[in-house]
Amino acid sequence: MTDATLRDLTTPALLLDEGRMMRNIARLAGRMDGLGVALRPHMKTAKSFEIAHRVTGGAFGPITVSTLAEAEAFHGAGYRDILYAVGIAPDKLPRVQALAAKGCDVTVILDSAGQARAVAAAGVPALIEIDSDGHRGGLAPGDPALLEVGHLLGTRLRGVMTHAGESYGVRGEAAHSAFAETERAAAVAAAGVLRGAGLPCPVVSVGSTPTAHAARDLAGVTEMRAGVYMFFDLVMAGIEVCAVEDIALSVLTTVIGHQKAKGWVMIDAGWMALSRDRGTAAQAVDQGYGLVCDAEGRVLPDLIVASTNQEHGIVALRPGAAGVMPDLALGTRLRILPNHACATAAQHPCYHVLAEGPEALRVWPRFGGW
Numbered sequence: 001m002t003d004a005t006l007r008d009l010t011t012p013a014l015l016l017d018e019g020r021m022m023r024n025i026a027r028l029a030g031r032m033d034g035l036g037v038a039l040r041p042h043m044k045t046a047k048s049f050e051i052a053h054r055v056t057g058g059a060f061g062p063i064t065v066s067t068l069a070e071a072e073a074f075h076g077a078g079y080r081d082i083l084y085a086v087g088i089a090p091d092k093l094p095r096v097q098a099l100a101a102k103g104c105d106v107t108v109i110l111d112s113a114g115q116a117r118a119v120a121a122a123g124v125p126a127l128i129e130i131d132s133d134g135h136r137g138g139l140a141p142g143d144p145a146l147l148e149v150g151h152l153l154g155t156r157l158r159g160v161m162t163h164a165g166e167s168y169g170v171r172g173e174a175a176h177s178a179f180a181e182t183e184r185a186a187a188v189a190a191a192g193v194l195r196g197a198g199l200p201c202p203v204v205s206v207g208s209t210p211t212a213h214a215a216r217d218l219a220g221v222t223e224m225r226a227g228v229y230m231f232f233d234l235v236m237a238g239i240e241v242c243a244v245e246d247i248a249l250s251v252l253t254t255v256i257g258h259q260k261a262k263g264w265v266m267i268d269a270g271w272m273a274l275s276r277d278r279g280t281a282a283q284a285v286d287q288g289y290g291l292v293c294d295a296e297g298r299v300l301p302d303l304i305v306a307s308t309n310q311e312h313g314i315v316a317l318r319p320g321a322a323g324v325m326p327d328l329a330l331g332t333r334l335r336i337l338p339n340h341a342c343a344t345a346a347q348h349p350c351y352h353v354l355a356e357g358p359e360a361l362r363v364w365p366r367f368g369g370w
Helices: 018-035 049-055 068-076 090-101 113-122 145-156 165-169 173-196 209-214 234-238 341-345
Strands: 013-017 063-065 081-087 105-110 126-130 157-162 203-206 249-259 264-267 291-294 299-308 313-317 333-337 350-354 362-365
Touching (some): 013 018, 018 049, 018 209, 018 350, 049 068, 049 362, 063 068, 068 081, 068 090, 090 105, 090 113, 105 113, 113 126, 113 145, 126 145, 145 157, 145 173, 157 173, 165 173, 165 209, 173 203, 173 209, 249 313, 249 341, 299 333
Parallel strands (some): 013 350, 063 081, 081 105, 105 126, 157 203
Antiparallel strands (some): 013 249, 249 264, 249 333, 264 313, 291 299, 291 333, 299 313, 350 362
16 A cells, blocks of 8 residues: 555545455454354444454454444344343343344353343343453352352353453463463353253353463363554553554554654644554553554554544653654644544544555444444
8 A cells, every 4th residue: 555545545544455364364363263262242342244254254253342333233233142241220121122122143251240130120131241350340240149149040041251450450371371271261150050940041251352362271261352462552562462564554654744853743644543542551562542653554663642632642662762753844744643543533434445466445434333
């Protein structure tokens, strides 16, 4: 894709490198095949039919979503086996029932007796959320409430699920592998408790992008969930799940001014285009609001988006850098690699897709809402 082609775009614009994305997709699919576990990809990052079609190899499911709007949209596109992986609010159950009435096999998650009573009354299938690392919600495998919730669900109980969110806070394959085993062991133990009480537990669902790429043994697990692996981002690169060169998503922006005395270059991508996510701030290398590349996607050494306003970004050398600010003339096109692909993609209505070879720039819509 040439710089001339990118100059036809109004900036800021969300770019997707299709070749990188497809390699990322194939990488995790190959790992799961090797471990003998089904992949239930999480579509919360992509929110795109074109991407879902590529992730699932042209089939229609199974998938994971984070909003009922996603579930409704993907069901309308042909997906039938959908896990809504956010704790269910009872007042959302009529929407779940409406999806089921249209032929969608949608499963919800929960971790309390109150939710279980509402879900059982609505006749909706559910997984019990298990807390494997203290990251967020869920019941510990040894919590007496696990059996209470299981009995309340009765035949609506599909199994258990967990998410090792704390794996985002450690670095390197060995640390992620340890979290993967913690995640696996908690889910399998909870399933054993339920089965021991005569309750059904066919599904044992685990997943996070770091643990999915580092798991060595998934005995007892039936499915793996991961989402940001399709694109990756600077947070994932910072904890060594991927390389910067694997990041498939970027924001195209234009140089609109200079503050030479301050060493600043102004761009037209502020937090409305990049998001306010500062996920690398606590990592060994703070990437500001994003890492700066040239129009062809080559990283410009030690150049970051140091701060943002609503529609302005300030590009500068990272603190402590020994280099000199490059000459970025007015009108220069740059690409910004995101800290958090989910947050950055959410700021844009579509992907401008960069294909490998001479193929023209394509546009893939994305959707949002709850």
